Amino acid sequence: MLKIKNLQANIEDKEILKGINLEINPGEVHAIMGPNGSGKSTLSSVIAGKEEYTMTGGEIMFEGEDLSELDPEERAHKGIFLSFQYPIEIPGVSVTNFMKASINAHRKAQGLEDMPAKDMLKMIRDKSELLEIDRKFLSRSLNQGFSGGEKKRNEIFQMAMLNPKLAILDETDSGLDIDALKVVANGVNKLRSEDNAVLLITHYQRLLDYIVPDFVHVMVDGKIVKSGTKELAYELEERGYDWVKQEKSV
Amino acid sequence: MVQPRNLIVVGENSQVQIIERHQSLTDHPVFTNSVTEVFAEKRAIVDYYKIQNDRDSASLIDNTFVEQKEESYCFLHTFSFGGKLTRNNLNFYQKGERSESTLKGITIIEGKQHVDHNTLVHHTSPNCESHQDYKGIFADNSVGVFNGRVMVDKEAQKINAFQSNNNILMDDKATINSKPQLEIFADDVKCSHGCTIGQLDEESLFYLRSRGIPLKEARALLMYAFANNVMESVKIPEIKKRITHQIALKLGVNLGYDL
Numbered sequence: 001m002l003k004i005k006n007l008q009a010n011i012e013d014k015e016i017l018k019g020i021n022l023e024i025n026p027g028e029v030h031a032i033m034g035p036n037g038s039g040k041s042t043l044s045s046v047i048a049g050k051e052e053y054t055m056t057g058g059e060i061m062f063e064g065e066d067l068s069e070l071d072p073e074e075r076a077h078k079g080i081f082l083s084f085q086y087p088i089e090i091p092g093v094s095v096t097n098f099m100k101a102s103i104n105a106h107r108k109a110q111g112l113e114d115m116p117a118k119d120m121l122k123m124i125r126d127k128s129e130l131l132e133i134d135r136k137f138l139s140r141s142l143n144q145g146f147s148g149g150e151k152k153r154n155e156i157f158q159m160a161m162l163n164p165k166l167a168i169l170d171e172t173d174s175g176l177d178i179d180a181l182k183v184v185a186n187g188v189n190k191l192r193s194e195d196n197a198v199l200l201i202t203h204y205q206r207l208l209d210y211i212v213p214d215f216v217h218v219m220v221d222g223k224i225v226k227s228g229t230k231e232l233a234y235e236l237e238e239r240g241y242d243w244v245k246q247e248k249s250v
Numbered sequence: 251m252v253q254p255r256n257l258i259v260v261g262e263n264s265q266v267q268i269i270e271r272h273q274s275l276t277d278h279p280v281f282t283n284s285v286t287e288v289f290a291e292k293r294a295i296v297d298y299y300k301i302q303n304d305r306d307s308a309s310l311i312d313n314t315f316v317e318q319k320e321e322s323y324c325f326l327h328t329f330s331f332g333g334k335l336t337r338n339n340l341n342f343y344q345k346g347e348r349s350e351s352t353l354k355g356i357t358i359i360e361g362k363q364h365v366d367h368n369t370l371v372h373h374t375s376p377n378c379e380s381h382q383d384y385k386g387i388f389a390d391n392s393v394g395v396f397n398g399r400v401m402v403d404k405e406a407q408k409i410n411a412f413q414s415n416n417n418i419l420m421d422d423k424a425t426i427n428s429k430p431q432l433e434i435f436a437d438d439v440k441c442s443h444g445c446t447i448g449q450l451d452e453e454s455l456f457y458l459r460s461r462g463i464p465l466k467e468a469r470a471l472l473m474y475a476f477a478n479n480v481m482e483s484v485k486i487p488e489i490k491k492r493i494t495h496q497i498a499l500k501l502g503v504n505l506g507y508d509l
Contacts, residue, residue: 071459073463076459076460090475091475092476098471101463102462
């Protein structure tokens, strides 16, 4: 599904990604862990197509297609979804209207008519129940005045609405208390299928208790230095990142 | 050339809603020089809407004077979406305690259009409030002016006066001249003024685009959101619907207004 080969990327001439290799197949859950500043969030932004970053080498292929020349909205239409670490507040646009614009933009890209209002409302109702979101919440301005937990829940709600092929969850667990974490993880698990894949980016092993990954990668200084199964996450939790760094320099 | 003159006296405890619109029917050049006086007596409520969406050949100079007595409330919304040159001279005189004035405006213009907002709120009595909130979106070579003055006399203690003017410039050649101004002679008041001029936020654009909303629509949606919070204080649902629709149309954004 997603094949990343020797990916290098800069922001304002500062090299952040220094040759990433990663392959994700349908049905798989991958987790990327690593210390602050190792480039985890940069990787997710580059996959989603943020223009601040310049790709300086390597390639990103999604279902056999080169992503590097595509706009963020085109990548979204292909089925890539990024759950933001810090969701943006947009005063004046309600969650419902935002979702409507988003869904209909996806449909337009597929050559479909706008979704009838009735179907839209039903879908919004179903998906908001899945994430235990209050109806009142949907008429509020997007992310404005939302608590940390509400923002993250809202991200996963959007994911449920758009049903992406590849969901990248950038530190979705940060700022969540344990109850909110369970709701969010439960939402993600219900959305998993044979055909879609999840890329989790996290600092902590905690999230991985609820969303169990097939593979765990450790990223240090712009490179994936170690890959393994979920046991690797426990080892990291216990021993910190230093031993990976040392192992690498030996 | 047209020179309308309106005198509106709103008696004690009475309420009025007024919608004012100038529309030329042909493309001949038209110049309108309009004068309106409003007297709001004790506890009167005035809800006034000015819709300025005339043809490119029409110019309008509007002079509106509002005098407010005790505990009167006056709301004035100005929607400027068209016309060659539009100048709004709004003058509010608060002459009674606990009166409140609200002046709001949305300006969305393009081409060579020019819209000028010149406001004055003169507080002469204590315990009063005034709110000003003007938003502008300027494309192409259009020019906007906001010159807002708040005067607080020495006797007018315990005043709350707020003034804000936010603008988005869409093109390099679009201009906004903004001059919020406070003249305060009392020593126990709460007054603030602020003005911002900017482009659309890149982070917000990326957020919308990452959800599949194309750049053009994402920009339109953000502008719509920016302008639309002025609409919250519009009390006539039909006006609200109509203006919201006009804003959406002008910005090329397709939204469900009733959801």
